[in-house]
Amino acid sequence: MTATTTADTPTAPQGHPRRWLILGVICLAQLTVVLDNTVLNVAIPSLTEELDATTSDIQWMINAYSLVQSGLLLTAGSAADRYGRKKMLAAGLALFGIGSLVAVLAGSTSQLIAARAGMGIGGALLLTTTLAVAMQIFTPDEHPKAIGIWSAVNALGFATGPLIGGFMIDHFWWGAIFLINLPVVALGLVAVVSLVPETKNPQGDRPxxxxxxxxxxxxxxxxxxxxxxxxxxxxxxxxxxxxxxxxxxxxxxxxxxxxAPYPMLDLHFFRNRKFTGAVTGAVLIAFGMSGALYLLTQHLQFVLGYGALEAGLRTAPLALVVVALNFSGLSAKWLARLGMPGSIALGMVLMSGGLVSIASLTEHGYGGTLLGLLLIGAGAAIANPAMAHAIMSAIPREKAGVGAGINGTLAEFGNGLGVAVLGAVLTSRFAALVPVAATSLPAALAAADSAEERERVTDAFSSGLETSQLMGAAAVLLGGLLAAALLRRAERAGDGRPGDGPAAGPDSPVGVSG
Incomplete structure (x- = not known):
C-alpha cells in the first residue's frame, strides 16, 4: 500500500505503526557495520604475527575500510534519497556480506586491505540508510529517543566488538572475526525485505x-x-x-x-551555525575517541599482558553505560532539559576526562581505566545523540539520506584520521625512545637483548600511548567547547533553518510503502 503526502498537509505527521520493530531491524544492520570497525582491533597481535603485518599495515587495514566508506557516504545517501532507502539498505547488506567472505579467505595483508576497502562500499550504503530510515518512520517528537537508541547500538558495537573479537581470536583463527558477519547479514536481509518500508524522494538530486x-x-x-x-x-x-x-x-x-549542479555536499549547509557547530564537534569527537580507544586495546594487550578476550571484557563497561542511558531514555531527557549546546558540552567534557583518566591512571591498575571508560560512556550517551540530531535537524527532511551521509562522513573521516594521527604520534614517540630499531612493539621486544632492555621498550611504548591519549582528550574537549559555542550562537540568532521546519514534515513528495 502506498501513500503519497505533500509538504502542506495540515495534519501532524504520523509515525509508522511498526516503527519500533523496524528500528530494531535497521539497528541490526547498523550493528554489523560498527562491529566490523572495532572487532579488528583485538586481532592486531594475531595479524602482526600471522601475516607479518607492520604498524602501517595494521593502520591501513583499519583505514582502508573507513576511507572508502567516508568517500562514498554522501553519494550513497543521495542515491538512497532518489532511488529508495530500502533498496540501498538491502544492497549495502549484500555487498558487506560479500566483502566479509573475501576477507575470510584473504592470505596476505594486501588481500585483507583490499577486502576491507570493498566492505567499505557496503558500509557506506548501510550507514546512510539506517539513520535516514529512522528519520522517516518516527515523528519529530520521537526523533531524539530513536536517535539515542541508534547511537546506543553504535556504542554497543564499538565496545562489544573487541569482546566478540577476543572470543573468536582465543578459540579460532583471525579470519573468524569476519566470518561472524555472514549470519548477521543474512538475518538482516530477511528482516529488511519483510519489514522495512520503502521511502524515497523521486525528485532527488543525481549522485x-x-x-x-x-x-x-x-x-x-x-x-x-x-x-x-x-x-x-x-x-x-x-x-x-x-x-x-x-x-x-x-x-x-x-x-x-x-x-556542481547536484553537489553531494551542499556548501550552503555551512551557513547554518547549528549545522557548523555539530560538524565541528562530530569530527573532533570521532578523532579523539577512535584514535584513543584504538590505542587502549594495544595498551591492554601489549603492555598489561591481557589476552584478546580479557581485553575485550575490560572495555565492555563503556558500552554498558551508553546502552543503559540511551535505552532507558535518560539521554533524551537530558537533551530536552539541557538543550543541544549544554548536552554536547557536558558529554564531551566527561569524555575528555575519561581519556585523561586512562592516560594517567592506567599504570596504577585497571581501576583508572574503568573510571575512564565509565566517564567516556556517560559522555558519549549524552553528546553523540545530540550531535546527530543537530546535524539531521539542520537539513531538509527530503535530503535525509544526504544528512545521514554527512553525519557518517564526519564520523568515518574523524575515525580514520584519529587512528592515523594518534597512531603516528605513538610511532614517533616510540621510535624516539626505543633503544632498538623496530617497526612494532613485538619486533622491538624480540630484538631486545636483556630484561632491562625489554622493560625500556615497554616503557617507551607506554610513554607513546600516554602522549597519544592526552592528545585525543584535548581534541575531544576542544570539539565540545567549539560545538557548544557555535550551537549557542545559532540558538540566539534563531539560525535553526532548515531543520525544525522541514524536518518535522514528510518528504515532499515521498512514496512510503510498507
Whole structure:
C-alpha cells in the first residue's frame, strides 16, 4: 500500500505503526557495520604475527575500510534519497556480506586491505540508510529517543566488538572475526525485505560521482601521508608529495561542490551555525575517541599482558553505560532539559576526562581505566545523540539520506584520521625512545637483548600511548567547547533553518510503502 503526502498537509505527521520493530531491524544492520570497525582491533597481535603485518599495515587495514566508506557516504545517501532507502539498505547488506567472505579467505595483508576497502562500499550504503530510515518512520517528537537508541547500538558495537573479537581470536583463527558477519547479514536481509518500508524522494538530486571520487582520493592521500610520516620522515619527498596531492584534490573537491549542479555536499549547509557547530564537534569527537580507544586495546594487550578476550571484557563497561542511558531514555531527557549546546558540552567534557583518566591512571591498575571508560560512556550517551540530531535537524527532511551521509562522513573521516594521527604520534614517540630499531612493539621486544632492555621498550611504548591519549582528550574537549559555542550562537540568532521546519514534515513528495 502506498501513500503519497505533500509538504502542506495540515495534519501532524504520523509515525509508522511498526516503527519500533523496524528500528530494531535497521539497528541490526547498523550493528554489523560498527562491529566490523572495532572487532579488528583485538586481532592486531594475531595479524602482526600471522601475516607479518607492520604498524602501517595494521593502520591501513583499519583505514582502508573507513576511507572508502567516508568517500562514498554522501553519494550513497543521495542515491538512497532518489532511488529508495530500502533498496540501498538491502544492497549495502549484500555487498558487506560479500566483502566479509573475501576477507575470510584473504592470505596476505594486501588481500585483507583490499577486502576491507570493498566492505567499505557496503558500509557506506548501510550507514546512510539506517539513520535516514529512522528519520522517516518516527515523528519529530520521537526523533531524539530513536536517535539515542541508534547511537546506543553504535556504542554497543564499538565496545562489544573487541569482546566478540577476543572470543573468536582465543578459540579460532583471525579470519573468524569476519566470518561472524555472514549470519548477521543474512538475518538482516530477511528482516529488511519483510519489514522495512520503502521511502524515497523521486525528485532527488543525481549522485555526484566526481565529488565522491575526489573526496575519496583526497582523504586517502591525506591519511597516507600521516601514516607514512613516522616511517619515512615528515620532510621526505614521499610524504610531502602525498600531502600536496591531498591538499590539491580536496581543494578541487570543494571548488567542484560549489559549482556542481547536484553537489553531494551542499556548501550552503555551512551557513547554518547549528549545522557548523555539530560538524565541528562530530569530527573532533570521532578523532579523539577512535584514535584513543584504538590505542587502549594495544595498551591492554601489549603492555598489561591481557589476552584478546580479557581485553575485550575490560572495555565492555563503556558500552554498558551508553546502552543503559540511551535505552532507558535518560539521554533524551537530558537533551530536552539541557538543550543541544549544554548536552554536547557536558558529554564531551566527561569524555575528555575519561581519556585523561586512562592516560594517567592506567599504570596504577585497571581501576583508572574503568573510571575512564565509565566517564567516556556517560559522555558519549549524552553528546553523540545530540550531535546527530543537530546535524539531521539542520537539513531538509527530503535530503535525509544526504544528512545521514554527512553525519557518517564526519564520523568515518574523524575515525580514520584519529587512528592515523594518534597512531603516528605513538610511532614517533616510540621510535624516539626505543633503544632498538623496530617497526612494532613485538619486533622491538624480540630484538631486545636483556630484561632491562625489554622493560625500556615497554616503557617507551607506554610513554607513546600516554602522549597519544592526552592528545585525543584535548581534541575531544576542544570539539565540545567549539560545538557548544557555535550551537549557542545559532540558538540566539534563531539560525535553526532548515531543520525544525522541514524536518518535522514528510518528504515532499515521498512514496512510503510498507
Amino acid at each position: 555526484d560521482l566526481l565529488g565522491a571520487l575526489l573526496s575519496t582520493i583526497g582523504m586517502a592521500a591525506l591519511v597516507f601521508a600521516i601514516i607514512s610520516g613516522p616511517e619515512h620522515g615528515w620532510a621526505s619527498g614521499r610524504v610531502l608529495m602525498t600531502a600536496a596531492v591531498a591538499v590539491a584534490v580536496l581543494a578541487l573537491f570543494a571548488y567542484w561542490e560549489s559549482r
